[in-house]
Amino acid sequence: MKTSCWRHVETIIRHGRYAPIGISRSVPKWVPSGIPVFRQLAPSAPLFRYAKTTDGDAALRYRSYVERFERELDELSVRQSWDALHTAAEGREPVLLCWCSPDFDPPRRFCHRRIVADWFLGARGEEIEEIDPALLGADGRPPRWLAKGQRDLFRAD
Template identity: 35%
Template sequence: MLTLFTNRFQAYQPPQGVPVRITLGAPRFKLPYALTHSVRELAPHRDYLSRPEPEFAEAYRADLDQLGSARIAERLQQIAQAEGDHRLVLLCFEDLAKPAMWCHRRVFAAWWKEATGDEVRELSPMEGDGPYRQETLM
């Protein structure tokens, strides 16, 4: 069993589950928790990182399609088994409570839901207090 959540580095709390970095770079600020796991395969590539949201989402989703949900699940399951916790929290930098902010962790969440049927809940506050712009991320 695997239960996935998303959050930002600064809002993560250890009782939420196992923190997993899904960014190209690690935080350059001190974290109040150990960040021992990283899944670089889920980080967006530099070549489309600064593109507008629709272009970014299309390119990132194409990368996810190429990896496939089974391969991603296998990688995440390895972390869950090593930690003895089925709850993984995929972390990046963006503060989704800020107006018009978006990020790859929610693009991943929408893609994962389509690919597996499993919901990936955001744990930090989001603008509008509901599903964050998922209609634009699908």
């Protein structure tokens, strides 16, 4: 499993190895139809509004956001969520997408998709990395985050 942002959805689809799956509260209008969306992995409306506030200390606000979102995630079954994402991916590797650009710099710039990634890491020990779309390019080289064994099998689509 990986994470990325909506604006790379077409690159991810074209690459062929991955199944984009939305985990945002809304989906951009230009996204091709038929992409599954798991809104249960998005923050609730009150928490989403809280993330937009700018008053007070950014570090405190970020910590509070993470705690609140983790409590929301803990309402879900990790195993059922993991299985449902893989079922929806139909044999490809799920890539969880939301709107935020990947220049994360908490506490000022952060995104719930990385908290979802940490949630899976904590509960399953599965490392979920952010896809670097530049590495999905047409140069035919394997992405550098691939394990050595996978790299040997890699071929560009």
